[in-house]
Amino acid sequence: MTDEIDEAKTWLGEDVECSSCAHLDLQAQGKCRLKHACVNDRYARRIDRFFNWNPKLANSYLRHAHFEVRAIAAKHADIFVLPPLLDDPEETVRWNAARRLPKSKILRLRDDPHREVRIRIVSLLEDAELTHMMGDQDYYVRLVVARRIAPPLLSRMVDDAEAEVRRVVAQRLPAEWLLCMVNDPSATVRLEVAQRLAPDLLSALVADPDWRVRYEVASRISPAQVAQLIDDDDDFVREVARSRRSAGTELLREMPL
Structure with a gap:
């Protein structure tokens, strides 16, 4: 069986040559296959399949020149070798390492330069760890924080600069605090407030x-x-x-x- 793309190219665009591969012995063992499971192929699915078949080789590929190889190897490597990847220049590599490491190791990624990493980090953290991200420069990061953090902590976000963030706050803020949002400049936010306020407060x-x-x-x-x-x-x-x-x-x- 092969993947849909009927070619075997390296990440540099060269033909994959099994004869010169360091893992030629794996082919005879059925642990790699051209166009299907190959660490030298430029297609992520084939790289991933190679490490699924040979997870013990992942540690030795964490410094590979191609970021896809590093990122996929990070999913299979031993946890104790992953911390250096938090400084990898590619955000995909940093995230794949972060998702497997304990929280104490990944808190600094709350200030990662790439928004996608910060957005994903939110899903790994709890309330006290998320308060640091309430003032993130990217509105979407703040939005996912507002969706995840405990409602009693949302009072710090009622004046967020982005209406969509405040709308989520209005949806989740404890009902007894909603009156502080009745004068919000956005009608969509005030509508959320109107839908939740007790009838006698409307x-x-x-x-x-x-x-x-x-x-x-x-x-x-x-x-x-x-x-x-x-x-x-x-x-x-x-x-x-x-x-x-x-x-x-x-x-x-x-x-x-």
């Missing part, structure tokens, strides 16, 4: 400039306060407010004296 948003927020308020606010929206400028908001007021009036009429 009066803080009855005059919101965005009709979508007021519509949510009119749909959920306590019946005693919905009258504030029956003359709203927006047709949809007025309709739901008047509908809820009418329903509330009918309910009162049906209640026994």
